[in-house]
Amino acid sequence: MLFHSSLRKELSRSFGATLVVLVTIVMTMMLIRTLGLASKGSVNPQEVFLVMAYTVLGYMPTILSLSLFIAIVGTLSRMYRDSEMVIWFSSGRGLADFVEPLFRFAWPVLILIAVMALVGWPWANSQTMGMRQQYEQRSDIERVTPGEFRESSGRMRVFFIDKDTPDGATATNVFIWAIERGLQITTSARSGRIEDVGPNRFLMLSNGQRLERPLLPTSGLKISEFKTYGTRAGGSSDATANTTPPRARTTLSLLRDRSTAALGELGWRIGMLLAAINFVLLALTVSSVNPRVGRSGNLLFALFAFVIYYNLLNLGQSWISSGRYGMGTFMLLLHGGVFLIAVAWLGLRNNNWARRSKPGRLIAGGLATPQPSKIDPTT
Structure with a gap:
């Protein structure tokens, strides 16, 4: 359909451009950080780019989630600004009709986020820690x-x-x-x-x-x-056997371990996928253009919502690791609560667009229906 194909095509262009920009920014930041570690003797100077590559690979779930969020918000905001959304709404499309094409576009990205969070994140951390330990254990x-x-x-x-x-x-x-x-x-x-x-x-x-x-x-x-x-x-001539931190352990080993630290790390990895799903719904609900605020007003609000959600996800990991909350309880409260808020907000906006005004004219007290004129028989 034209509706689905045109939306997914524009989302693909926006997602690709956003991903390239974010990866470049993160690589620059990680390069500066890794060079600082190398100057302090914590990282082998000959392995700076390799450590940087592993670090960026570990942050890919966050980068992909943010790229998907920005791509959806930017694309829909542009459609509002250019009155394309008004055309789709006038043709009988509601805001809820955008959920299907958005998830049809996002499902490969969501699968990649799950793979990177469950497999890529611990593997990249284990490789980085292995190189640093090997370098620090030199004579x-x-x-x-x-x-x-x-x-x-x-x-x-x-x-x-x-x-x-x-x-x-x-x-x-x-x-x-x-x-x-x-x-x-x-x-x-x-x-x-x-x-x-x-x-x-x-x-x-x-x-x-x-x-x-x-x-x-x-x-x-x-x-x-x-x-x-x-x-x-x-x-030492032999590597010292150190306890592997949870972030460098495989997901299967975390599933077998019922400690609070393992549950906190496992909750963060699963939470990245749930957060990415909620980000698709949140991006659909927060995307709008208010001429009085400006073009970037809703984008700033969307980024602010992303930062709060992501910080709560990291904070929840520390709460679960300390035993303050259970993994199931926290995930239900955070991700389930955000999902309900996004669905309720989407339903409100969808019903507002579907509402049809009754014929009449608008006066100070509300809507007034036209009254039949009276004819004086004496005239």
């Missing part, structure tokens, strides 16, 4: 760049090396400044190499000197020379 000597002073992982030592081997296990002209047991220790050696001793990793220094100075001036210096000296280099 201190592996953090050092030849010719540069670098801090250790605990920020209690400073390393400097002149040259290193291609495998990064051996270095020459090693300098270490550290604070240990109330002492300021300066160690220098001609060479050093990495050795694994049990689960720990040590830096073995050769042919060097060690200077110990107390932080408080209570005693003098202590200088010692050594042929071989070992100091812990930080990190």
